[in-house]
Amino acid sequence: MTLDRTTVVDGLLPAELRRDFPYLDQELNGHPLAYLDSGATAQRPVAVLDAERAYLEHANAAVHRGASTLVGTSTTAFEEARETVARFVGARPREIVWASNATDAINMVALGMADAAAGLGGAEAEIFRLGPGDEIVVTEAEHHADLIPWQRLAAKTGATLRWIPVNDDGTWSIDDAASVIGPRTRFVAFGHVSNVTGYLAPVTEVVELAHRHGALVMLDACQSVPHRPTDFAELGVDFAAFSAHKMLGPTGIGVLYGRAHLLDALPPARTGGSTITTVTMESASFLPSPQRFEAGTQPVSQAVALAEAVRYLDALGMQNVHAHETALAELLVEETSRIAGVRLVGPPPGSPRAALASVDVPGVHAHDVGQFLDAQGIAVRVGHHCAQPLHRRLGLRATTRASAYVYTTADEVRRFAAALAEVRGFFGVGA
Amino acid sequence: MSDLSGLYQELILDHSRRRLGDGELDDPHATHHELNPTCGDEITMGIRLDASGTAIEAIGWTGDGCSISMASASALTELAAGADLDRVRELIDGFRTMMRSQGAGEADEDLLGDAIAFHGVSKYVMRVKCAMLAWVALEACIAAASAGAPRPSQP
Numbered sequence: 011m012t013l014d015r016t017t018v019v020d021g022l023l024p025a026e027l028r029r030d031f032p033y034l035d036q037e038l039n040g041h042p043l044a045y046l047d048s049g050a051t052a053q054r055p056v057a058v059l060d061a062e063r064a065y066l067e068h069a070n071a072a073v074h075r076g077a078s079t080l081v082g083t084s085t086t087a088f089e090e091a092r093e094t095v096a097r098f099v100g101a102r103p104r105e106i107v108w109a110s111n112a113t114d115a116i117n118m119v120a121l122g123m124a125d126a127a128a129g130l131g132g133a134e135a136e137i138f139r140l141g142p143g144d145e146i147v148v149t150e151a152e153h154h155a156d157l158i159p160w161q162r163l164a165a166k167t168g169a170t171l172r173w174i175p176v177n178d179d180g181t182w183s184i185d186d187a188a189s190v191i192g193p194r195t196r197f198v199a200f201g202h203v204s205n206v207t208g209y210l211a212p213v214t215e216v217v218e219l220a221h222r223h224g225a226l227v228m229l230d231a232c233q234s235v236p237h238r239p240t241d242f243a244e245l246g247v248d249f250a251a252f253s254a255h256k257m258l259g260p261t262g263i264g265v266l267y268g269r270a271h272l273l274d275a276l277p278p279a280r281t282g283g284s285t286i287t288t289v290t291m292e293s294a295s296f297l298p299s300p301q302r303f304e305a306g307t308q309p310v311s312q313a314v315a316l317a318e319a320v321r322y323l324d325a326l327g328m329q330n331v332h333a334h335e336t337a338l339a340e341l342l343v344e345e346t347s348r349i350a351g352v353r354l355v356g357p358p359p360g361s362p363r364a365a366l367a368s369v370d371v372p373g374v375h376a377h378d379v380g381q382f383l384d385a386q387g388i389a390v391r392v393g394h395h396c397a398q399p400l401h402r403r404l405g406l407r408a409t410t411r412a413s414a415y416v417y418t419t420a421d422e423v424r425r426f427a428a429a430l431a432e433v434r435g436f437f438g439v440g441a
Numbered sequence: 442m443s444d445l446s447g448l449y450q451e452l453i454l455d456h457s458r459r460r461l462g463d464g465e466l467d468d469p470h471a472t473h474h475e476l477n478p479t480c481g482d483e484i485t486m487g488i489r490l491d492a493s494g495t496a497i498e499a500i501g502w503t504g505d506g507c508s509i510s511m512a513s514a515s516a517l518t519e520l521a522a523g524a525d526l527d528r529v530r531e532l533i534d535g536f537r538t539m540m541r542s543q544g545a546g547e548a549d550e551d552l553l554g555d556a557i558a559f560h561g562v563s564k565y566v567m568r569v570k571c572a573m574l575a576w577v578a579l580e581a582c583i584a585a586a587s588a589g590a591p592r593p594s595q596p
Contacts, residue, residue: 039444377480377507377571378449385445393480407481407505436445437508438454 041387049413100241207356462518466501482506
């Protein structure tokens with residue numbers, strides 16, 4: 011389409027870009043679909059679908075294997091995708107490792123560290139070797155994917171898992187972090203943007219604090235990279251993870267970012283073909299990053315499609331994407347916080363938050379809220395959003411979450427709020 | 442909204458508020474905890490058998506969940522309290538068959554009584570587990586009690 015993607019009105023991206031997303035043009039239960047679940051998975055523009063198909067129709071061959079012309083073509087496409095993604099997040103190509111998703115990327119670090127503690131990786135892996143007395147720090151707001159791998163690492167190494175407590179609204183501050191991060195801290199992992207509250211973590215302050223104590227930092231960037239300009243080098247984190255399907259890309263591929271010298275020292279948790287320099291019957295030595303981590307056949311067409319998603323976002327301009335979502339976030343907060351009997355969790359009105367809103371309707375279970383919205387064509391996420399400890403801390407079991415993206419309109423946010431206002435009446439609560 | 446009222450029939454909304462059987466049972470012959478990990482709905486079901494050991498004398502449950510799961514526990518309590526175990530097994534089988542129907546056919550009102558109100562839920566694949574939660578828990582209780590398992594808590 012010929013749309014000028016940089017034309018932003020009232021901070022919002024032009025609604026015409028919805029034409030790029032065939033999925034959005036459908037009915038749900040007799041109503042025009044309002045897709046407000048992009049925080050779980052985003053829809054893909056035609057350009058991304060076409061890029062994957064074009065690769066498979068014209069360039070598909072075994073990557074990094076053999077020496078034919080065809081392999082040269084496929085390998086070039088694969089590595090150019092890596093370069094595109096690297097540029098997008100302020101990284102060098104060899105600092106970008108393909109994973110099957112963000113969860114897998116986090117596990118690659120946690121499992122590699124467990125291997126280091128078991129004695130693998132030689133002297134270079136010393137920095138990853140945890141033991142009794144060492145501490146791993148997370149927050150109480152973590153997604154299970156950024157909690158359970160660290161629980162397991164602590165259990166395997168004898169290290170202690172500690173967590174930064176959150177306030178009654180689910181937020182936490184650098185002061186809260188400073189009460190937990192200290193001289194025993196060896197590793198800190200936390201989410202850049204909470205998938206439940208939309209809270210934006212004070213990344214650079216935490217990195218400064220952690221590094222002062224000699225600890226490494228890993229950032230779960232699943233809810234930030236798709237939505238705001240993100241530069242890992244500028245943020246100073248040592249590792250980061252994000253997922254393609256939340257940023258207009260395909261499922262089956264995620265990204266592990268790591269500073270080059272750290273990736274080169276981290277033992278590969280999964281081993282096999284294409285990761286090695288020399289193999290004998292007794293042992294193997296490994297290539298530098300990223301190849302040392304990419305054992306077996308890789309998600310090649312997915313990498314090509316992810317690069318196309320990055321180009322799509324770049325064409326919109328991540329500053330414009332961020333402005334669009336800031337405007338929608340303000341509208342979400344304004345519209346939902348004035349509904350009687352609805353509790354909006356997360357930062358108070360007026361504070362920065364991502365374009366997502368999780369709400370509790372006391373007396374009506376989130377499943378019922380979601381079903382009521384579903385019947386009106388509004389697709390949201392219900393449940394604990396893979397953050398049980400956070401919900402427990404908020405005194406809740408489940409919430410209903412609306413999350414926006416580049417194609418979300420102010421009208422859809424208003425439809426969500428209007429339907430939400432009818433929920434208590436329908437279920438006969440507080441009437 | 443006609444679709445939605447097929448799911449949330451008045452009888453279901455009514456049971457979700459009445460919550461028959463809500464409360465921990467004293468001196469149960471068997472208890473069972475059932476959790477739906479995808480949504481966090483849970484129920485702890487307890488049963489006490491009569492002197493002959495062939496009928497449910499009392500039923501009690503504690504739980505937290507959506508209106509479908511709580512209403513289903515309430516409706517089940519109404520049907521199962523005082524009933525012969527064989528009859529309850531038949532009820533559970535009949536309810537499961539109905540919930541697997543994806544909305545097809547006619548529900549067996551002679552067997553299930555008011556519980557046929559849940560027939561509409563069977564069209565919603567993501568909600569079938571909500572409706573089944575209490576029934577699966579009761580099935581496990583009956584299996585444990587019939588196997589002569591020791592009572593979980595003696596007074």
